[in-house]
Amino acid sequence: QVQLVESGGGLVQAGGSLRLSCEASGSIFSPNAMGWFRQAPGKEREFVAVVSWSGVTTYYADSVKGRFTISRDNAKNTAYLQMNSLQPEDTAVYYCAAGSVTYGSKRLPAAYEHWGQGTQVTVSS
Numbered sequence: 513q514v515q516l517v518e519s520g521g522g523l524v525q526a527g528g529s530l531r532l533s534c535e536a537s538g539s540i541f542s543p544n545a546m547g548w549f550r551q552a553p554g555k556e557r558e559f560v561a562v563v564s565w566s567g568v569t570t571y572y573a574d575s576v577k578g579r580f581t582i583s584r585d586n587a588k589n590t591a592y593l594q595m596n597s598l599q600p601e602d603t604a605v606y607y608c609a610a611g612s613v614t615y616g617s618k619r620l621p622a623a624y625e626h627w628g629q630g631t632q633v634t635v636s637s
Contacts, residue, residue: 533592
């Protein structure tokens with residue numbers, strides 16, 4: 513059994529914060545990288561952030577850099593996405609993903625083998 517389960521989504525006022533969690537099971541947390549993507553209605557799924565297995569190396573989309581922070585706790589088999597200064601434009605379903613991605617493929621949804629079910633984040637103005 514391989515499963516990723518997101519939690520922590522919800523409704524928040526503009527300028528507020530949310531912390532998303534993604535718990536992994538099925539022996540896929542290591543050595544995989546963990547990424548976060550989001551998809552708004554009518555738009556393609558877009559890359560948000562990714563963290564290496566070690567937790568040392570991170571990459572962010574330009575749209576969230578400086579506001580979002582990705583991290584992971586391998587002892588808890590959990591990845592996190594701390595989202596600060598949220599704006600209505602951040603409203604989307606957020607998905608966590610895992611895979612043995614490469615430097616060149618890390619922003620591509622197709623590079624990730626395992627996906628969670630998604631959690632809704634809604635930012636009101």
